[in-house]
Every structure is written in structure tokens, then in C-alpha cells.
Amino acid sequence: MRSRRGISVIAVIVLMLPVQLALHRFAGSEPYPALFMPSFGQVPVVGQRVVVTRLTVVASSSTKSVHVDPVELVPNETRLAESIARFFFEDEDAVREVAANGWLRGRLRNIGVEADNVEVTRERLFLDQDSHEVVQVVRVATYAVALDRGPA
Amino acid sequence: MNALVERLAGWADRGDFRSVDLGVYRLIFASTMLVLLPNYYWISQFDPAFYRPAPGPFTLLSGFPPPWVLAMLDVVIAAALALLLVGSRTLHCSLLLSGALLVGEGFAYSFGKIDHSILLVLTPLFLGMAGWGNSLSLDARQRGSGELPVNQWAMRAFAVSIGVAFGTAALAKGLGGWLSWSSQATYAYVRQRIERGRLDWLAPFAAEVDLPPLWEMLDWTTVALEGALILCALGWRSWRLGLCAATGFHVGVLLVLNIDFWMNMVAYGAFVLWSHAPATLHRPAPAPAPATHPLVRRLPPATLLAMAFALAAVSLLVAHLHGPSTESLGWVPVAAGLVIAIACLASSISFAVGSARSSSSRRAASRV
Numbered sequence: 001m002r003s004r005r006g007i008s009v010i011a012v013i014v015l016m017l018p019v020q021l022a023l024h025r026f027a028g029s030e031p032y033p034a035l036f037m038p039s040f041g042q043v044p045v046v047g048q049r050v051v052v053t054r055l056t057v058v059a060s061s062s063t064k065s066v067h068v069d070p071v072e073l074v075p076n077e078t079r080l081a082e083s084i085a086r087f088f089f090e091d092e093d094a095v096r097e098v099a100a101n102g103w104l105r106g107r108l109r110n111i112g113v114e115a116d117n118v119e120v121t122r123e124r125l126f127l128d129q130d131s132h133e134v135v136q137v138v139r140v141a142t143y144a145v146a147l148d149r150g151p152a
Numbered sequence: 153m154n155a156l157v158e159r160l161a162g163w164a165d166r167g168d169f170r171s172v173d174l175g176v177y178r179l180i181f182a183s184t185m186l187v188l189l190p191n192y193y194w195i196s197q198f199d200p201a202f203y204r205p206a207p208g209p210f211t212l213l214s215g216f217p218p219p220w221v222l223a224m225l226d227v228v229i230a231a232a233l234a235l236l237l238v239g240s241r242t243l244h245c246s247l248l249l250s251g252a253l254l255v256g257e258g259f260a261y262s263f264g265k266i267d268h269s270i271l272l273v274l275t276p277l278f279l280g281m282a283g284w285g286n287s288l289s290l291d292a293r294q295r296g297s298g299e300l301p302v303n304q305w306a307m308r309a310f311a312v313s314i315g316v317a318f319g320t321a322a323l324a325k326g327l328g329g330w331l332s333w334s335s336q337a338t339y340a341y342v343r344q345r346i347e348r349g350r351l352d353w354l355a356p357f358a359a360e361v362d363l364p365p366l367w368e369m370l371d372w373t374t375v376a377l378e379g380a381l382i383l384c385a386l387g388w389r390s391w392r393l394g395l396c397a398a399t400g401f402h403v404g405v406l407l408v409l410n411i412d413f414w415m416n417m418v419a420y421g422a423f424v425l426w427s428h429a430p431a432t433l434h435r436p437a438p439a440p441a442p443a444t445h446p447l448v449r450r451l452p453p454a455t456l457l458a459m460a461f462a463l464a465a466v467s468l469l470v471a472h473l474h475g476p477s478t479e480s481l482g483w484v485p486v487a488a489g490l491v492i493a494i495a496c497l498a499s500s501i502s503f504a505v506g507s508a509r510s511s512s513s514r515r516a517a518s519r520v
Binding site for chain 1 (some may be wrong): 161165199201204205209258260261265273304305306309313320324329334337339340341344350359378476479505
């Protein structure tokens, strides 16, 4: 009886392979929870050139401008921090939301930066495979947000 | 049809695990997890604007839970690990731990990226069903009878789950261009990570290796290994060989891409025959094993529980004050896995050579 149960469980697990792949394709991104290991997405190579995305955050006040490491703005010390920052700054609406409610100003203050505006730039760098030099830079998006003090 | 089901059921139930193997692994799992304690209270510091759940049940929620829920989740995980360590109410604690980890990781992955710790999440679930609380535990001491058999099918189901997880990765990589002769995907990721400042271990040296055929071979090897793992789950010896290869793969990923997949290494430990030293791919001969450790036999249950909870409280405190230890210690399980894999392969090779020698000498003696 127990063996039958085991075989049923194993059959369900095996069936999950095509079901998960179909869900992934249908939803456009990986579902959770699911039996997945890293697929790394599309290979970041275009015409023999490695593509790297660069995120630049500049915080400015009336007196000065400073480059801020986006990872430092994320209150997390695990390896998730880098991806949290990358995904977050891709979403302009979400950044405007935290700029309006005081959260972003608070985070900047936490790392010792006083600012009234933040400018975010996302670029795609194309690296030559032989020299490893950047041979082309394509700006994907640029936006600026004014930092609010949030609810008093 | 019935005969086929019976044969499949027989295959699922075939295995050489003993409850003492799983009992030792439970101690290793619980202590490792108490050191690398997963915690989720940090999520409470994020604004709801960050909530970007993956397709699935977390999309039904409008945002992160309140801080007290995350704090409770951390406490539940630490307490469940403490109870697992001493083996008290092991099955319930295993199910609770898998559930809590599933929920915690679900929120941690609701920022846009999934970090693939599902095997670690499933470990207590499958091992609990297999019976990792039947040996070296308070449960075994209270039961008092002899060694209980292992539900081998649960171990087989866990192995198949790992195979399926890697199968999805292999298929996605295959469809994503990894097998194109001109892609050299591994090299591209090394370059990408170097540009993002990941310069530890062998990454800077690897980036200088200008040998496209070698990188292309690595791409193909990666996809082949990930795709083959599900077939390895057909037999225990092939499965353990597959895990040894997967361990080598994770060590390579750590050295070249600076990604420590410690979660998988901890999960693979479930398939080591811990009561048989040195580690091996299969159990050549059964050995008697005690159902409870002498320490567990002597100390009163209340003392053991108090010690385990004190350890869990210290782990929780350290994790909250000091930050996650996975960032500094994540490489340790990977290195330990490499040592075990090498020992496993070496002892199996020496066993195979010894068997071949003894059978050839027997043949020679019979000719004389």
C-alpha cells in the first residue's frame, strides 16, 4: 500500500516537469513554489559581444551630486541585495512611490547622503570578447524623481 | 498494468538507507541550519512598493506581511530546528519547517528574483516522511523498540524531485541558447559577474582564459549534467555518482562565478550513507547501529530540549544582530561536499578494485 503511495508521489513529481515549463512559458517568468534550478535566462551575448547592464544612481541636492551604489540603498546584506536593487530601479513607478513617501530619502540618509533628487540611468554595455573593452554603450532608460519627506 | 505498477513500486521502495543514516543526517542538517539560520525579519524594512511576487500563490497577497508575522516565522524556524536537533516530534517539526521555509523564501523572492533554494525547503518534508526521526532521537528513545525501517520511497521521491529541478534548468538552458556553438554562455556570465565586481576565488583568472572551445564544452557539460541527473535517479549507485558530479559542478560555479550553492549541498547530504565510514556509493555490508546516541540516552529529555532551545535562541540572536552568516560561511558546505564526494568516489574505486582482484584470484585458484 505504501509503495503505491510512493509511486503516486513520484509520478506527480515527474509530471511537474512539463507542467512547470508550460507555466513558465505561459506566465513569462518562473513560478514559485516550483521545482526549478537556475536557468540564467537568455544568454547575454549579442553578435559576439557580451552584454552587461549598468545601473547608475545619482543623488543630488542644491549644493552637490553624488554617485550612490544602488545596493547600499537596499536594507539587506545577502546576495539577494544586488538583484533587489536591479529589479527595483527598473520600475520607475515603484521608485516614484518610495520617493514620494519618504522611504528613499530615509535610506539615503542612512548611508550619509542628504539629497532632494535622484536620477537613475540604465545602460547596456557591449564588451569586446577579445579585449574585454566596452565598445558600445546604449542608454536604456533615464528618469529623475524628486524626494519627498513623506507623511509628517 | 498491475504488474508494471508493482515493478515501479518495487523500484520506488528499493534502497539501502537505514534509519541511523538519516538520523545522523538530521543532526548534521539541524546543526548546519542553526549556524546558517535562514531569517526573514529583514523584509519588514522594505516599502510595499518593492513587492513583486513570482507567478503563484504569493500574487494573491497585496504586499509583505506585517513585521510580527516575519518575526514569528524566524522564531518558528529556529524552534523547529531545535526540536529536529534532539529529534522530538520529528515528523511534525519537519513538516512545519518545510512550510515555514516555503513561506519565508516566498516573501524573500517577492522582490523580482528567485534564488532557487527549493531543495533545501523540501529536505525536511521528504526526510521527515522517510523517517529521519527514527534514530538518534528523543522520539526513538520514547518508543523504545528496535530500529524502524526507512520509507525508501520518500528518498526516491526526493531524488526524483532534484532530478526534475535540474531537468527544468537543462531544458531552459537548451532553449535559451546555451547549446549554440557561438554562445559560450558560461564565459559571458563570468564576464558579466566580473563587471559587477565579483572578483573572488578564480573568477579573474577564468575571465582571462581565451579558449572558446573550452567554454563551449563547459556549456554543453552543464546542460548534459543537469539533464542527466533525472536518469541517475533510476539507481542509487548512479544517483550518488550523479551527486558527486553535481558537487564538482557547484565547486566550479563557486570558484568561477562566485555563487555558493550551499543550499543544494546541504540537501545532497541526505543521500550519504552516514553510518558507513568512509562514505561510499552503496552499502557493501550492513552494520549494526544504535537507535539512540549514548548522550541522548543519559540526559533527561527536558535538559536536551532546554539545551537545543538555548542554541536556537543564540543562533536567532546572532543572525539578527550580526546579519546572515551565509555570506561569509556559504562556501563551507560546498567545500565539505567536495571532500565527501572525493571520499565517496575514492572508497568506491578502491572497493571495485578490491572486488576485481579477489574475483580474479578466485578464478586463478579454481583453475589450479
